[in-house]
Amino acid sequence: MIQINQLKLPIYATEEDVLQAVCKELRIKNKKDIKNIRVLKRSVDSRKKPDLYYVYHLAVDVLHEEIILKHAKNNICLYEEYEFSFPKVDIRNDKNIVIVGMGPAGLFAGLMLSRAGYKPLIIERGQKVEDRIRTVEDFFANGNLNPKSNVQFGEGGAGTFSDGKLNTMIKDKSGFISYVLKTFVEHGADEDILYVNKPHIGTDVLSRV
Ligand SMILES: Cc1cc2nc3c(=O)[nH]c(=O)nc-3n(C[C@H](O)[C@H](O)[C@H](O)COP(=O)(O)OP(=O)(O)OC[C@H]3O[C@@H](n4cnc5c(N)ncnc54)[C@H](O)[C@@H]3O)c2cc1C
Structure with missing residues (x-):
């Protein structure tokens, strides 16, 4: 190419x-x-x-x-295509893996470990995203703060109620950034995040991706 x-x-x-x-x-x-x-x-x-x-x-x-x-x-x-490949791991390792927090870092760690054959357990102090939406709306409308589940805490992590601005980093030679972007597309983000210069997933879509 x-x-x-x-x-x-x-x-x-x-x-x-x-x-x-x-x-x-x-x-x-x-x-x-x-x-x-x-x-x-x-x-x-x-x-x-x-x-x-x-x-x-x-x-x-x-x-x-x-x-x-x-x-x-x-x-x-x-044209050189940079494909990310997950480092080889010993899947006979039977140690339990616990991930604390279901923000972007925890979610992606869970996904990558599952793809590598592990069965990680993710624990999250806040609510699942559907319930969290209601708690956050209640906070913005009435000022009621739920200390365990709010704008910062809960499934999806701190940026769940943002427009999901992303970096494309076209020069990234590890191929990891495009791997992450392709994963977002596989889970419902618009395909244009793969090439537009300043992509964002969109506030109305982010919580479903
Ligand atoms: C309003 C806002 C808008 C943002 N917009 C963008 C954006 O557009 N683009 C962008 O790239 N970044 C954005 N960010 C930053 C981005 O959200 C963070 O960089 C990202 O969420 C960090 O991910 P994380 O997984 O490391 O941590 P977090 O997202 O903070 O996730 C940590 C998770 O751990 C959970 N947790 C904490 N303590 C415990 C415990 N003791 N037990 C169990 N669970 C626990 C929390 O509930 C949370 O879900 C935004 C942040 C905010 C607040």
């Missing part, structure tokens, strides 16, 4: 416009040579208002890669 960086197109550009721009950038005459285009990152360039642009970083699956790369401009290179 070939990576194209900093490809700027008007925000109203269609998929066909993107395809044509990619052909031009890679100096390809036959657009059928392009098998797939994946958006790695998309940011907004609003410096020349009222004209608005998207700046794309793309991974392009295309025929004759080597020839294209020989004559490519500086913003074009071979």
Whole structure:
């Protein structure tokens, strides 16, 4: 695959416009040579208002890669995919694992350990998220504080009632960040968090992810 960086197109550009721009950038005459285009990152360039642009970083699956790369401009290179793989662990280890707290750290530790064959037990002092929503609303409306289950404490942890701002970290070579983002998508987050520059899951969605 070939990576194209900093490809700027008007925000109203269609998929066909993107395809044509990619052909031009890679100096390809036959657009059928392009098998797939994946958006790695998309940011907004609003410096020349009222004209608005998207700046794309793309991974392009295309025929004759080597020839294209020989004559490519500086913003074009071979695409390298970084896949995260969980460190090998001894799953015969029969020690019980207890995780204290069901915030992002506890939830993800539980998920990763389960995928590695363990059966971790997660304990949480606060309520499950559905009940916690009611406790938090009661606090905001009437000032009643439940010390065990509130904005900070309960299933989902401290940021559950935020808009879930995320970091994409496109240059992360461990592949871990994209592994985390893909896990969010598998559990209900919108797919665009995988490539938009400043993604967020959304307040109305976060508690269900
Ligand atoms: C209002 C708000 C908005 C935020 N928005 C964002 C955002 O948009 N993006 C972002 O990246 N970060 C955001 N954050 C920060 C983010 O929420 C934290 O970095 C993150 O929650 C830390 O995760 P954690 O699992 O380490 O701890 P926590 O989320 O604090 O989780 C700890 C868990 O342990 C439980 N616990 C504590 N003591 C005990 C005990 N003795 N026994 C059992 N359970 C216990 C708590 O109830 C809690 O559920 C926000 C934070 C807040 C408060």
